[in-house]
Each structure stands twice: as structure tokens, then as C-alpha cells.
Amino acid sequence: MNPQAEKITIIEGPPPTFELLSQDWLLGLAEGAVSYRTALTRLRTFNGPALVERCYRAWKNRRPAFLEYSSEEGQIDHVLILAARHLDLDEGQVLWLWVRLPLEVEAQMDWGEESSDREDPSGSES
Secondary structure (H helix, E strand, C coil): CCCCCEEEECCCCCCCCCEECCCHHHHHHHCCCCCCEEEEEEEEECCHHHHHHHHHHHHHCCCCEEEEEECCCCCEEEEEEEEEEEEEECCEEEEEEEEEECCCCCCEECCCCCCCCCCCCCCCCC
């Protein structure tokens, strides 16, 4: 990981759950010489706006932003953050992170089914 990279660290709780996405606008985020998948993870947080601002500041200065977490095996893992958004819900603040997921990281597939308890962060209707 780049020493100048910004990172958001999960300090307690289980590893994040990554959901593979099949939305058209995500194709541009996954472009590159190496094959990656784009996934979404949702994390509870106490200060979502500050975490999103850290990502935006890193990107503005042409630095990467990473999510750091402990895997099920106890190893420290990192995934590149491609986009970030925070939402204030009745249950508290949630940080939505779209990440570039290496092929070896396990993820759940989102088949585009609508769920009544999830809000579309893009603001578009399906």
C-alpha cells in the first residue's frame, strides 16, 4: 500500500461484507490492465461526513484511499476505495463504499433485486 494513501480502518467488529454489483455505471470504475470486480460495502460509523471528506481530499490530491480491515483469518487486508457516500438513517450513520475487489476476495452477488429496506445512493430509480 502506498505510504501516502489515505485509509479508513475498521477497528472492531466482523470483516465487511462485499456485494458484487451489476450496474452499468460501475463498469468504468473497474477498467484497468488487471481484472477486478467492483463491490459495495456498508459500514456503520459515528462520523460518516468526515470519512467521506478524507476520501475526497485524497482523490483531489491524486492519492488513493483504502479500506483496511481484519479478514476472517485475522490478517490485515486492504481494498481500494473507488467512491464513497454517507447516509443518515434512523439506525445511525452508514458509510457506503464502492471498492475495487481483487478476484480472490469472496463476495456476494447482487442480482439487482429491489429491497424495501435499502436506499439507492445514486438517487436513481430502477
